[in-house]
Amino acid sequence: MPRLILFNKPHGVLSQFTDEGSGRPTLADHINLPGVYPAGRLDRDSEGLLILTDDGRTQARIADPKHKTEKTYLVQVEGLPDDAALAGLRAGVTLKDGPTRPARVRRIDAPDLWERDPPVRFRKNVPDCWLEVTITEGRNRQVRRMTAHVGHPTLRLVRWRIGDWSMDGIAPGCWRDA
Numbered sequence: 001m002p003r004l005i006l007f008n009k010p011h012g013v014l015s016q017f018t019d020e021g022s023g024r025p026t027l028a029d030h031i032n033l034p035g036v037y038p039a040g041r042l043d044r045d046s047e048g049l050l051i052l053t054d055d056g057r058t059q060a061r062i063a064d065p066k067h068k069t070e071k072t073y074l075v076q077v078e079g080l081p082d083d084a085a086l087a088g089l090r091a092g093v094t095l096k097d098g099p100t101r102p103a104r105v106r107r108i109d110a111p112d113l114w115e116r117d118p119p120v121r122f123r124k125n126v127p128d129c130w131l132e133v134t135i136t137e138g139r140n141r142q143v144r145r146m147t148a149h150v151g152h153p154t155l156r157l158v159r160w161r162i163g164d165w166s167m168d169g170i171a172p173g174c175w176r177d178a
Contacts, residue, residue, distance in 0.1 A: 002055030004178035005036055008170040009050045011116050015041040027052075030173050039063045040138055040162075047116065048073070048159035049167040051178070062162060068136040069163045074111050075131045076120060076156040077147050081107075085150040089133065093149045097139060100146060104134040113158060114172050120155045128155055 009015065013025045015038050027038070027050075036052040039062035053059050061067050089105045108130045133143055144154040160167060165178055 002053050002058045003036060004058070004165070005031065005033065005052040005175050006165055006167055006170060006178050007031060007050045007052060007175040008167045008172050009042050009047060010172040011047045011118075012044060013173075014044055015050055031175055042159055043141055043144075043157075046157040046159065047172065048157075049162055049165065049170075050159075051162055051165060052175075063138065065137045065139075070134050070136055070161070071138060071159060072132060072134045072161040073143050074108070074113070074158045074160050075133050075143060075147060075154055076110075076128055077131060077152040078123075078126055078128055078155055079152045080127050080129050081131070081147075081150065081152045085152060086131075088150045089146055093146050095139075095142075095145050095149060100139075100142065101136055103146065104132075106132050108132045111158075116156060132160075 007027070007030065013027065013030070015027065017026055017028045019026050024044070031052065035054045037059060039051045039053050039059040042048065042050050051062055062069055086105050086107070089103050092100045092102045110130050135142060143157060147154045170176055
C-alpha cells in the first residue's frame with residue numbers, strides 16, 4: 001500500500017523539502033519522513049492540504065490534470081462578487097495560458113480557521129467575502145488568477161480538500177497518515 005500523508009501547510013512554507021541557501025521554511029521543517037514527496041504543489045502564500053506519498057503512480061493520479069481530481073479551496077476575496085462574477089468562474093475564464101475548466105463556486109460564511117501569520121491585510125473601506133471554489137485542474141496560482149480575472153483578488157487561499165481527502169482536524173504545520 002502506498003503511504004499517504006495529509007499535511008496542513010502553513011502560509012510561507014515551500015512545497016518542497018529543500019531551498020538551497022535562502023533560509024525559507026520548507027516541508028523538512030515539519031515532516032521528517034524519508035521517501036515521501038508532494039503530490040502537486042501549493043504556493044508559498046497559500047495554506048492547507050498538501051498530500052505527500054511514496055508512490056509515483058499515486059502522485060501522478062493526484063497531481064496530473066488529466067485525472068481531473070477535484071481540489072476544493074476556501075478563498076477570501078476582496079470585494080463582494082456579484083452573480084455575474086460567480087457565473088464567470090462557473091463557466092470558466094480565459095487566462096493568459098488558456099481557458100480554465102468550469103469551476104464549482106459558492107459564497108460561504110467566513111470559515112472557522114486558525115489565525116494566519118502574517119494576518120491578511122484589512123481595509124476598512126473595502127469589504128471582503130469567502131467563496132468555496134472547486135476545480136479539476138491545478139495550474140500555477142490558478143484560483144488566484146481566476147478570482148482576479150473577475151475583479152476580486154484573492155486575499156487568503158486555503159486548500160481544504162483533494163479528492164476524498166480533507167484536512168479537517170489537522171492543525172497548521174501538522175500531518176497525519178491518510
